[in-house]
Amino acid sequence: MARTTGSHSDITGPRIRDAALRLFARQGYAAVSMRQIAGEVGVQAGALYNYIPDKQSLLVELMRDHMVELLAAVPVDPSDAPLVQLEAFVRFHIGFHHARPDAVFIAYMELRNLDPANFAEIEDLRGRYEAVLERILRDGAEVGAFDVPDPKIATLAVIAMLTGVTTWFRAGGRLSLGDVQDQYWDMVRKSVLA
Amino acid sequence: MARTTGSHSDITGPRIRDAALRLFARQGYAAVSMRQIAGEVGVQAGALYNYIPDKQSLLVELMRDHMVELLAAVPVDPSDAPLVQLEAFVRFHIGFHHARPDAVFIAYMELRNLDPANFAEIEDLRGRYEAVLERILRDGAEVGAFDVPDPKIATLAVIAMLTGVTTWFRAGGRLSLGDVQDQYWDMVRKSVLA
Incomplete structure (x- = not known):
């Protein structure tokens, strides 16, 4: 049976990148927080760090x-x-x-x-x-x-x-x-x- | 005798614009605060508002x-x-x-x-x-x-x-x-x- 984490990651990773792309383009990288990206994706800020180490x-x-x-x-x-x-x-x-x-x-x-x-x-x-x-x-x-x-x-x-x-x-x-x-x-x- | 405020303004206005230009270009408008601009010019944040109503x-x-x-x-x-x-x-x-x-x-x-x-x-x-x-x-x-x-x-x-x-x-x-x-x-x- 496939691991839930794995399949979840496959969907959430791209959604995080999409949200970050939109937010960075609209507001600029420096003005966007990881918390905001998490909010846009609909996950907890802490959960973001399972997918990506940091904003950079x-x-x-x-x-x-x-x-x-x-x-x-x-x-x-x-x-x-x-x-x-x-x-x-x-x-x-x-x-x-x-x-x-x-x-x-x-x-x-x-x-x-x-x-x-x-x-x-x-x-x-x-x-x-x-x-x-x-x-x-x-x-x-x-x-x-x-x-x-x-x-x-x-x-x-x-x-x-x-x-x-x-x-x-x-x-x-x-x-x-x-x-x-x-x-x-x-x-x-x-x-x-x- | 020329008013001190007047001649001061003549120098400070351009210095504020120069500082804002540099900071906006380096960090992006959204990430720069009026306080930061004041700091760069070397005036109190409150004094900035004598020259310019707001960041916009x-x-x-x-x-x-x-x-x-x-x-x-x-x-x-x-x-x-x-x-x-x-x-x-x-x-x-x-x-x-x-x-x-x-x-x-x-x-x-x-x-x-x-x-x-x-x-x-x-x-x-x-x-x-x-x-x-x-x-x-x-x-x-x-x-x-x-x-x-x-x-x-x-x-x-x-x-x-x-x-x-x-x-x-x-x-x-x-x-x-x-x-x-x-x-x-x-x-x-x-x-x-x-």
């Missing part, structure tokens, strides 16, 4: 999960032409981040609240993601498809542009997500083309 | 000052060609925001903590700034200099790209601010050219 662990877990999921999902095939890879990256980045506004907000805003070791871990994951785009731009420049004097700078510029969509795009408005992806892809393509 | 007023004042200063400083001359105006806007935006990382951070992060009326005021100011760039893009598209299917979207895309510089650029590194401005200008120019 919760923060880094949320950021790590976001980055690991992002890295696993990038639909880029290095055997494709750089322009094809770039289009896949651009459309993916907008869609993935649009679906996770709270995680994006926290990923940028709460870096200041990570302990040094946790900060280093998240920065490393972010660096790996940026390296995907940088490699595409570099490959494209090498074969003469792109004119990108500094692929590292271009990477940061493109990622900031694309992530910005999460701050203003709302489904049901004048434009569909597909329209937005089309227009951003058009701008990114032109910005790097030789 | 301090937040909206910081955001308003930032936007008003930004709007007053845009060095765009509508009689110039759209491409010339666009270059001026791009270089200015990077330079202005680079010099104010805390204000930029707060302008984006603490929108969630503004009361509805204050939020509306700041959104209006931000809209006026975005309208400067949108008008440049629209003018350029009308005279056939730019190919920008949706100037509003292109405005948001360019501003997000440019503001992103504040998250990674540090003076004294591999690139000067001028190098960064050159590269971003090159990308923006290509992204909108017909």
